[in-house]
Each structure stands twice: as structure tokens, then as C-alpha cells.
Amino acid sequence: MSDDLKLTILKTLAAKSSIEDTADAFKNVPSDVVLGALKSLESHEMVTYKTLTTEVWSVDPEGQDQLDNGSYEARIFYAIPAGEQGVSIDELKTRFGAIANLGQGKGFKNKWIKKSGDNIVRLVDTIVDQTKVDLETVLATGTHENKETIKDLKRRNLIKSNKSYSYAVAKGTNFSTELKKLETDLTDDMLKGDAWKTAEFKQFNFEALGLNPRGGHLHPLMKVREEFRQIFFEMGFEEMPTNSFVESSFWNFDALFVPQQHAARDLQDTFYLEDPAAATELPEFWETVRDVHEKGGYGSIGYRAPWSEEEAKKLVLRTHTTAVSSQILRKLALEPYRAAKYFSIDRVYRNESVDATHLAEFNQVEGIIADKGMSLGRLIAFLDVFFKKMGITTIRFKPTYNPYTEPSMEIFSWHSGLNKWVELGNSGMFRPEMLRSLGLDEGVQVAGFGLSLERPTMIRCGIKDIRHLVGHKVDRNMIETDPACRLDKKTGKEVATADTK
Numbered sequence: 001m002s003d004d005l006k007l008t009i010l011k012t013l014a015a016k017s018s019i020e021d022t023a024d025a026f027k028n029v030p031s032d033v034v035l036g037a038l039k040s041l042e043s044h045e046m047v048t049y050k051t052l053t054t055e056v057w058s059v060d061p062e063g064q065d066q067l068d069n070g071s072y073e074a075r076i077f078y079a080i081p082a083g084e085q086g087v088s089i090d091e092l093k094t095r096f097g098a099i100a101n102l103g104q105g106k107g108f109k110n111k112w113i114k115k116s117g118d119n120i121v122r123l124v125d126t127i128v129d130q131t132k133v134d135l136e137t138v139l140a141t142g143t144h145e146n147k148e149t150i151k152d153l154k155r156r157n158l159i160k161s162n163k164s165y166s167y168a169v170a171k172g173t174n175f176s177t178e179l180k181k182l183e184t185d186l187t188d189d190m191l192k193g194d195a196w197k198t199a200e201f202k203q204f205n206f207e208a209l210g211l212n213p214r215g216g217h218l219h220p221l222m223k224v225r226e227e228f229r230q231i232f233f234e235m236g237f238e239e240m241p242t243n244s245f246v247e248s249s250f251w252n253f254d255a256l257f258v259p260q261q262h263a264a265r266d267l268q269d270t271f272y273l274e275d276p277a278a279a280t281e282l283p284e285f286w287e288t289v290r291d292v293h294e295k296g297g298y299g300s301i302g303y304r305a306p307w308s309e310e311e312a313k314k315l316v317l318r319t320h321t322t323a324v325s326s327q328i329l330r331k332l333a334l335e336p337y338r339a340a341k342y343f344s345i346d347r348v349y350r351n352e353s354v355d356a357t358h359l360a361e362f363n364q365v366e367g368i369i370a371d372k373g374m375s376l377g378r379l380i381a382f383l384d385v386f387f388k389k390m391g392i393t394t395i396r397f398k399p400t401y402n403p404y405t406e407p408s409m410e411i412f413s414w415h416s417g418l419n420k421w422v423e424l425g426n427s428g429m430f431r432p433e434m435l436r437s438l439g440l441d442e443g444v445q446v447a448g449f450g451l452s453l454e455r456p457t458m459i460r461c462g463i464k465d466i467r468h469l470v471g472h473k474v475d476r477n478m479i480e481t482d483p484a485c486r487l488d489k490k491t492g493k494e495v496a497t498a499d500t501k
């Protein structure tokens with residue numbers, strides 16, 4: 001804002017005590033510039049001002065045509081020869097086109113012309129083209145004293161209005177012809193002397209909008225995890241507590257009827273703890289588990305191989321969240337029977353070499369459904385609904401082997417982007433060797449399924465390398481801008497689905 005203009009305003013006020021209309025006083029200054037200067041002076045109470053609004057009319061192209069060539073009604077009038085014969089309506093239409101009707105209408109109203117059979121004849125000898133006269137007035141003065149005329153011309157789309165603003169200005173309570181420079185900061189220089197006592201400070205503008213703060217963004221894994229949680233809750237599941245990454249081999253393997261000689265227990269697959277290396281004791285029912293491994297039971301012949309208590313005590317970083325499910329099922333077995341659905345989503349560890357599709361630590365989404373009469377058919381139906389809720393509409397199953405489930409099924413989904421079936425997870429009906437030795441009643445069937453959290457997240461966010469989901473490899477730009485990574489906290493839902501990516 002130029003101080004010059006402000007000074008000019010103040011000086012004009014000093015001389016005249018008020019400015020009636022800034023449009024007259026500052027002809028060449030645009031009104032928004034004047035307004036800026038006035039606002040600034042007003043904030044220091046040096047002036048007060050009132051806004052004056054004027055409506056200025058200008059001639060539209062159609063009005064300009066009538067200014068140049070006469071109004072439509074005048075053109076029609078002059079096209080009609082004097083005398084009783086007149087001219088045929090058809091001929092006027094051919095000569096004047098669309099404006100013939102408009103001109104005739106106005107001519108009838110003005111009593112210049114009348115209809116006679118199929119012809120139009122004159123009623124008067126001479127006319128005054130009032131429309132043209134009125135348009136000339138508007139062109140010259142920006143308005144017309146007759147408000148009805150303005151209305152009529154506007155209705156006929158011959159003129160249009162433009163508002164212009166100017167201001168009436170008077171002296172304010174702090175009026176002076178000098179501009180004070182207001183301080184914005186209290187400085188240590190001011191404090192060293194007496195300047196702070198007399199300094200005048202600029203007021204804070206509490207109306208100004210601040211910059212939008214850079215908010216946090218959810219990590220894609222957290223986002224997809226939240227979606228899964230919501231789906232589980234919607235479907236009546238309870239969340240299992242999963243706070244311990246370290247479990248005994250007993251819960252991670254033995255209670256699940258994984259034979260002690262199984263390849264998955266090898267050092268290549270499982271991280272064993274060094275210190276402490278072993279759990280001090282096994283749960284009270286460990287002998288039941290030992291017996292089913294060594295000798296069988298519940299219709300099974302067991303593995304008929306030696307089972308070592310020491311092996312079961314070894315502490316491991318849990319290789320799957322089923323190590324948590326086994327404990328929940330044991331708890332359930334000790335309570336009076338009830339149907340139950342549990343889920344967990346948490347970190348597991350496997351001794352894998354890391355590449356674009358493998359991490360040594362990743363997250364599992366796991367669900368178990370315990371119910372009398374639970375069946376493979378119900379599990380398939382359930383998984384269908386479950387994955388549909390994730391936007392994954394096409395799934396299919398392939399038989400597989402797990403030591404703790406029979407039958408077992410791998411879950412595949414059709415990935416339209418990759419144009420192939422991708423494996424999503426694993427599932428099955430827990431074996432009686434496991435359920436009965438955990439203490440669950442005969443007749444209680446338990447279905448389970450597990451999948452990685454990373455795979456659906458990669459599909460969802462279009463991430464090709466799983467390593468880009470962890471640590472410093474996470475693409476911050478993607479997290480901040482990819483709508484798939486923006487989670488609506490209320491609904492937990494997102495726009496993109498596996499099929500649209």
C-alpha cells in the first residue's frame with residue numbers, strides 16, 4: 001500500500017475535513033487501491049469511511065447494434081411504405097429474420113403500425129426512435145433518470161449494470177497528517193533504552209488465516225490394518241491380546257501339533273532366543289500334548305516319534321500369530337462352552353532372506369471361529385464376505401497342507417493389474433489332535449485363517465517392493481499424496497480397492 005496515497009488522503013481531509021466521494025477526489029486511482037489505503041488508516045483510527053455503491057449501466061452488443069442501425073421497431077416502421085397497402089408479414093420475415101417479430105411487437109405497442117389482413121400498415125407518418133435515444137443517454141451518462149426505462153432496456157438485454165464502489169471519508173479519532181510507523185516486534189534495542197515506553201505497536205490481525213499445519217499421515221500398513229480391524233469388528237470378532245513377540249516353542253509349535261521334527265522348526269526358518277533360551281516351565285497340560293504327538297488319540301495315531309520337553313521349552317520369536325490363537329483356544333477350553341470369534345493383527349518373525357517379496361519380520365492378520373458345527377463350507381462362505389468387504393471380489397481356494405489344520409486351503413485372489421492369481425493367505429479346520437489336547441469338547445470345531453498384512457497393502461498402494469513398506473524406504477510423498485494412504489478415521493474406508501489399482 002503506497003504511503004503516498006495515504007498521505008494524500010490525510011492532507012485532503014486536513015484541508016476539507018471530509019471527502020464526499022473518493023471517485024471524484026481520486027479519479028485515476030482504482031477503487032480497490034483506495035479501499036486498501038482507507039482500511040489501513042481506519043485500523044489506526046485516523047479516518048472513518050462509508051462505502052458508496054453506484055450502479056453504472058453500459059450498452060450490450062445487441063444495444064450497440066440498435067444504436068448503430070436504429071431500434072428493431074424503427075427498422076420495421078421504415079420498411080413499411082406509407083399508404084393503405086403496407087407490406088406483407090411474410091416479406092418482413094424474409095427481410096428481417098428473427099428481429100421482424102420483436103420490431104412488430106414493439107411497433108404495435110407504440111401504436112406506430114397495425115395489422116391489416118396478412119399485411120402490416122403504418123398508423124403514423126413520422127416516429128421518434130425513443131429506444132435509440134434512451135440508449136444514447138445510457139451510453140453517455142452510464143444511467144437514465146427514468147427507472148422504468150432502465151428496467152425495460154435491461155429486460156430487452158440491451159444494457160447491463162456494473163457496480164462501482166467509492167467512499168465517503170471523514171477524520172477519525174487519531175486523525176493526523178503524519179503517518180506513524182508502527183512497530184511489529186518488541187526488540188532488545190527498545191528494551192535497552194526508553195523506546196519501548198513510547199513505541200506504538202501494530203495490532204495483531206486475529207482474522208488472518210494461518211498456514212495449514214502439516215498433519216500426520218497414516219502409514220499404509222496402519223491404514224490397511226485399521227480397515228481389517230473394522231471388518232473384524234463388523235463381523236462380530238473380538239481382538240486377541242498379542243503383546244508378546246517371544247513365545248515358547250510349545251505355544252508356537254507343539255500345541256498346534258507341529259511335529260518336533262518339522263522343517264519349519266529348523267534354524268533356517270525360526271529365530272531362537274539365546275538368553276534366556278528356554279521357558280522355565282510348560283503349561284500344566286503339556287503331557288496331554290506330548291501324548292498326542294507320541295501316541296496319538298482322538299482317532300489319530302500321532303507321529304510315533306519321541307517328543308522332548310526341552311525342545312518345547314525353547315523360546316522363539318513367534319513365527320505366526322497362531323501361537324496366540326492356541327493360547328486363546330486353551331482359555332476358551334477352560335470356560336463353559338460358548339461360540340467365539342477372535343482376531344489378531346500383529347508382528348511375526350521368520351528367518352527369511354529379505355527380497356522384494358519377503359521380509360524377516362512382517363504382520364499377520366489372523367482369525368479363528370470356534371463353534372459347534374463349524375465347517376469348511378462355512379469358512380469358505382465367511383472368507384468370501386470377509387474379502388469382499390476389503391474390495392477383493394474374486395477369490396479361490398487351493399488344497400494345501402498345514403500340520404495343525406485338515407483340510408487346509410490356500411486363498412488366492414485375482415489381481416487384475418498383474419493379470420494373475422496371487423496368494424493371499426492360508427486357512428483350514430484345526431485338527432482334533434490340537435483342539436482336543438487343548439481341552440476343547442468334542443463337537444466344537446474351530447476354523448482358522450491367516451494372511452499377511454503387507455500383501456494386501458502392496459496391492460492397495462501399488463507398491464512393488466515389500467521393502468518399501470518399512471523403515472526409511474517408505475516413500476513419504478506416497479504416504480502424503482496417495483489417496484489409498486489417506487484413511488477416513490470415521491469410516492475406516494478408502495476409495496481405491498485392490499481391483500481399481
Ligand SMILES: N[C@@H](Cc1ccccc1)C(=O)O
Pocket residue numbers: 319320321322366402405426427428447448449450451
Ligand atoms: N499360521 C498360518 C495361517 C493359518 C492360520 C490359522 C489356520 C490356518 C492357517 C500361516 O502362518 O500361514
